[in-house]
Amino acid sequence: MSFPVAQWPDLPASLIAEVKAFVRIDHDADDDAIAAFLRSAAGLCEDFTGLMLIARxxxxxxxxxxxxxxxxxxxxxxxxxxxxxxxxxxxxxxxxxxxxxxxxxxxxxxxxxxxxxxxxxxxxxxxxGLAADWDQLPAGLRQGIVRLAGYLYANRDGVDIGGPPSAVTALWRPYRRMRIA
Structure with missing residues (x-):
């Protein structure tokens, strides 16, 4: 149920910097890829929780x-x-x-x-939406998005060491809205 990536609000540089710190990279060459992984992770967070993250x-x-x-x-x-x-x-x-x-x-x-x-x-x-901008997101949701984007970045070449970290769903679960279809 997430919005197309093109409709996401701009990502702040601080969020990209969090992912770079999490995966321990110190260059800017992959910033566009990290931004794409962040958008994917945020979309998955919205799908998992059933909540829109950023007000739109x-x-x-x-x-x-x-x-x-x-x-x-x-x-x-x-x-x-x-x-x-x-x-x-x-x-x-x-x-x-x-x-x-x-x-x-x-x-x-x-x-x-x-x-x-x-x-x-x-x-x-x-x-x-839950927050007016990325910096106002609840810490658990934001950290889960950063962790998942970091995981997607680290495994972008198809080498998967067992799936996304379970810490991501643990961070998101308190915000989850269950839907019965």
């Missing part, structure tokens, strides 16, 4: 129902707008009285139409 704008399209519907990403920080989407794809911003929204204590976002609508779908734009 998200758009969901849901049926225009009167029943409460859960937004797909979490933790939701703010619901920015709700639009009615017609069958031809055109959209119009809904008045605040036309829908209800809620963000619960666990960061789940909810939306519902107050009355029946001619629109078949609604488009919800919301802000979602």
């Amino acid at each position: 704008s998200v758009t969901d399209v849901l049926p225009a129902w009167q029943a409460w519907q859960k937004l797909k990403r979490l933790p939701v920080q703010a619901i920015v707008s709700v639009e009615a989407v017609e069958a031809d794809g055109s959209a119009a911003l809904l008045a605040v009285d036309d829908y209800a929204i809620d963000i619960d204590s666990e960061g789940l976002g909810w939306v519902r139409m107050r009355e029946e609508s001619d629109a078949s779908r609604i488009r919800i734009v919301y802000s979602c």
Whole structure:
């Protein structure tokens, strides 16, 4: 469920430096490769935990129902707008009285139409993520990302000494949101 790599916020030099210190390299020749491994590790962290790490704008399209519907990403920080989407794809911003929204204590976002609508779908734009930037990530998540990126860098030639370090999942597990499909 992670976003494409191109949509990740820029990586700070300090995060790349952490991976370089972890794998004990002192040159800059592989900084681009390390940045790619960091993005992969962060995406895997999001998939494992079920949480978006860095705050970004998200758009969901849901049926225009009167029943409460859960937004797909979490933790939701703010619901920015709700639009009615017609069958031809055109959209119009809904008045605040036309829908209800809620963000619960666990960061789940909810939306519902107050009355029946001619629109078949609604488009919800919301802000979602644990931290505003990489430096504000919880230490366990950040350290797991650094360790996994270091592991991917050290094993980039296909030599695998038994799989990713179990410390990575141990660091991420307290943040994991279980999903039942």
